[in-house]
Amino acid sequence: MNETLIRALSGAVYILLLLSCILYSNITFYILFGLFLALAVLEFCKLIKLNYVIPLIIAIVSYIIFYNTPFNQFYDGSITLVSILVSIQLALFLFSKKDKAFKKYEKWLYLIGYIILPFIILTKIPIGVDGYNPRILIGIFILIWTNDTFAYVVGKSIGKHKLFERISPKKTIEGFLGGLTFSVLGSILIAKFFIGTSNIGIWIGIAILVSIFATLGDLIQSKFKRLAGVKDSGKIMPGHGGILDRLDSIIYVAPFIFLFYQILNYVS
Numbered sequence: 001m002n003e004t005l006i007r008a009l010s011g012a013v014y015i016l017l018l019l020s021c022i023l024y025s026n027i028t029f030y031i032l033f034g035l036f037l038a039l040a041v042l043e044f045c046k047l048i049k050l051n052y053v054i055p056l057i058i059a060i061v062s063y064i065i066f067y068n069t070p071f072n073q074f075y076d077g078s079i080t081l082v083s084i085l086v087s088i089q090l091a092l093f094l095f096s097k098k099d100k101a102f103k104k105y106e107k108w109l110y111l112i113g114y115i116i117l118p119f120i121i122l123t124k125i126p127i128g129v130d131g132y133n134p135r136i137l138i139g140i141f142i143l144i145w146t147n148d149t150f151a152y153v154v155g156k157s158i159g160k161h162k163l164f165e166r167i168s169p170k171k172t173i174e175g176f177l178g179g180l181t182f183s184v185l186g187s188i189l190i191a192k193f194f195i196g197t198s199n200i201g202i203w204i205g206i207a208i209l210v211s212i213f214a215t216l217g218d219l220i221q222s223k224f225k226r227l228a229g230v231k232d233s234g235k236i237m238p239g240h241g242g243i244l245d246r247l248d249s250i251i252y253v254a255p256f257i258f259l260f261y262q263i264l265n266y267v268s
Contacts, residue, residue: 086113
């Protein structure tokens with residue numbers, strides 16, 4: 001079968017599964033992302049050469065324990081802070097020119113702060129003032145897809161200045177700015193016609209966070225793969241790679257969006 005067709009069918013199945021589980025109920029959403037977490041842990045452990053048994057147990061138990069927990073400023077603030085501190089460390093790792101083997105504590109730090117905690121945080125993002133609101137998470141995914149699509153289209157059309165050639169030769173500054181511009185425009189439409197809110201500024205803020213940190217997340221995952229000497233993090237999705245290849249943007253940006261939520265909640 002044609003490789004492009006395989007990629008298209010695989011992507012369509014992934015999007016259909018994602019949207020249907022998020023929309024159907026908070027339980028199907030939680031089950032799906034629990035499965036994604038388990039697969040992400042397996043893929044990440046393989047990338048960093050860490051035995052997956054204990055990490056998988058920790059991930060699943062943590063995910064189950066924190067299911068549907070009510071908002072708690074101290075607890076939620078703590079896991080967000082830890083995840084963001086690890087994200088900052090990962091950004092430093094990205095810009096570092098040293099390609100070295102990870103120390104054991106670094107492997108566990110990245111596993112917890114980059115993989116496990118962001119998935120837990122993701123389960124909290126769709127919880128609005130009236131309970132579970134699937135449109136919030138779908139809106140964020142649409143922004144990520146918009147950013148990726150237009151970063152590619154604009155970069156392919158007029159991109160001349162490399163964004164981070166050492167890690168991702170195809171990404172350009174023009175592409176990044178194109179993705180950012182269309183994400184902001186998309187956020188206005190999402191806020192107005194999909195979410196149905198007058199707080200358009202909040203969604204513009206989310207769009208900016210998505211463009212910046214989703215791009216960083218993609219670059220960070222690319223560096224992990226480059227150090228591991230592999231093209232994809234996994235093979236579960238023909239033509240697309242693994243779960244981490246599809247979710248690297250959302251898991252990196254999620255703690256920053258949740259922090260944005262908490263700041264807005266505190267201010268209000």
